[in-house]
Amino acid sequence: MDGAESRRPRRRDHGGGEADQRVRAAWMYYIEGLTQEEIAERLGLSRVRVLRMLAECREDGTVQFRINARTANCIALGQTLEARYGIAHAIVVPAPVAEAGVTEAIGAALGDYLNTVLCDGMTVGLGWGQTLRASLKHVVSRKFDGMTVVSLLGALTRASAFSPSEFAWRFADLLDADCYFLAAPVIAPDPMTRDLLFRHAGIEEVMARAARLDLAIVSVGDLTPESTLFRYAMLPEVDLQSLIAAGAVGDLLCNFLDENGVPVDHEINRRVIAASPETMRRVPHLVLASGGWRKLKVMYAAIRLLAPRVLITDEATAEGLAAL
Amino acid sequence: MDGAESRRPRRRDHGGGEADQRVRAAWMYYIEGLTQEEIAERLGLSRVRVLRMLAECREDGTVQFRINARTANCIALGQTLEARYGIAHAIVVPAPVAEAGVTEAIGAALGDYLNTVLCDGMTVGLGWGQTLRASLKHVVSRKFDGMTVVSLLGALTRASAFSPSEFAWRFADLLDADCYFLAAPVIAPDPMTRDLLFRHAGIEEVMARAARLDLAIVSVGDLTPESTLFRYAMLPEVDLQSLIAAGAVGDLLCNFLDENGVPVDHEINRRVIAASPETMRRVPHLVLASGGWRKLKVMYAAIRLLAPRVLITDEATAEGLAAL
DNA sequence: GGCAATGATGAACAAATGTGTAGATATATG
DNA sequence: CATATATCTACACATTTGTTCATCATTGCC
Secondary structure, eight states, X not given: OOOSSOSSOOOOOOSOOHHHHHHHHHIIIIIIOOOHHHHHHHHTOOHHHHHXXXXXXXXXXXXXXXXXXXXXXXXXXXXXXXXXXTOSEEEEEOOOSSTTHHHHHHHHHHHHHHHHXXXXXXXXXXXXXXXXXXXXXXXXXXXXXXXXXXXXXXXXXXXXXXXXXXXXXXXHHHHTOEEEOOOSBSBOSSHHHHHHXXXXXXXHHHHHHHTTOSEEEEOEEESSTTSHHHHTTSSOHHHHHHHHHTTEEEEETXXXXXXXXXXXXXXXXXXXXXXXXXXXXXXXXXXXXXXXXXXXXXXXXXXXXXXXXXXXXXXXXXXXXXXX | OOOSSOSSOOOOOOSOOHHHHHHHHHIIIIIIXXXXXXXHHHHTOOHHHHHHHHHHHHHHTSEEEEEOOOOHHHHHHHHHHHHHHTOSEEEEEOOOSSTTHHHHHHHHXXXXXXXXXXXXXXXXXXXXXXXXXXXXXGSOOOOOSSOEEEEOBOBOSSOOSSOHHHHHHHHHHHHTOEEEOOOSBSBOXXXXXXXXXHTSHHHHHHHHHHTTOSEEEEOEEESSTTSHHHHTTSSOHHHHHXXXXXXXXXXXXXXXXXXXXXXXXXXXXXXXXXXXXXXXXTOSEEEEEOXXXXXXXXHHHHHHHHOOSEEEEEHHHHHHHHHO
């Protein structure tokens, strides 16, 4: 059907640029229900190009999916957890089939929740992790007035696909908020350096902000070789072993906790550059979002330690927490 | 793993019933990204069944799609309209390809908008139409405290798939709001009956509520045989002709307006049981959502008459309004 | 109880979507 | 300026999704 007039696909520009076309394609596909081929024709692109644009849109949160319902079991579990742990609002998502799906699912629920609570003038503290990262795809981009975002952890030294600072930055960008980082490594070389850095004016200021948060969003990490912290070799394997030996079951903002939520006595805990658990405990609206069976113990520990106002987790973990 | 114990697929009940499984399927498909076949296997259903469950979820708004961006042109048009008509917030959605897509698209944008403005304790007035109906699929179901919903139009006498009262009811149900209807036909048999009904205690009360709205959502209807009002034969064809003869270009809550937004002098306008344009004009947060080229004139008329705070329309109509 | 009407179901087919790969084109680099 | 590198494109193929239709269960009705 394409005569001899041109071999390169011409763009039937509607007036917009690249990004514009992506949005148009997403709209036609998800709202209007056209097929990718129809869209390709209308936009003057190849079908594969449209396919990839749509994938990008899903990937970067331009297209968002929301499930506007909960299963009976999830509601029941949420209520059990609220009663059992004195949590104001426990959100439980259906058990993901694949283990890898847990972060996506909890991230989705977290994003949805944030859409309902964020508002002008808030100061929001952010932890870090796959789960929080996944939530970005579900947060509605809006222009808030006077919103401030504070990263609660130092930066990674190793370059990574996704660092605490980048997460905070993207979050702030989405909501048109000011953004503050801790300009220091998350694990200092030694306790002395940590103490020194804590007295640095820039870091002191961010820590002061962290002490005045309206809302904080944190998750926990487990202590298995599969956890993000170790997979990306942010900590060497030896530390993992000695942390376990010291009784740690996981971390909250890189503070390693034992099964009752008490920070363990270990050198690493004296090298961490991040908001302290006590600071977090005082945040009026604290959201803890994490899940997966590996994290059950540390979830329990973090709940005891933090007494969060909101808990977001998956069905399996919720069952575990309800049974403990 | 499936012995000879049964030939009908057993349900691996996670504990829930029909609806529960739909929600689970939606999570697995849209959030986790499993294929329909994988879901079918896990839930112990046929793939076709899963396919249908997912379609239902899309249909009834259990699954919602959101496009989290707007094209440059739409943004620009929105700004033009805001300046041109003194509208606080003009939202323009990309031009749908198919004419039928307009209501869906505007409904989607309306739903998204409502999600950001609805809050506890509001009293919300509702008009009626395909567009408003479509928005239901995009409104996030939440439990609001002390929300009240008021239908601004009388009921249909002919049974229809979708009446003003049913719309208000579904809207209220979604948000856990109290719901008030006008228990009277939208077009009274004659002006005298109308006046009589207006003095009826129940109707008077609802009208009084309509005069104290925080937010109202209305759309307009055109005066062609394709318009909902005539397609469902709520008015006979003869009235259509005489209304046009009287200079009407469309209706706002069944009040028929001329091209400058002035209600025409016609008997029908003295028989309407609905909130009056003047009442609407005084609503502090008035949202007008409509589009499609047929409605251009009546849109213009309604904007002049109402001076709405928010306008939601499609790209083509926005172009028209900007050019007028 | 028997019998149509209605609605649900899944097998088979048709259509659409997604992926790997090889070649083309831009962009950086010596 | 040639070459290396990354990025984009299109084709062919694999997989997934959607539709149709004959069949089977269920319901209301005589």
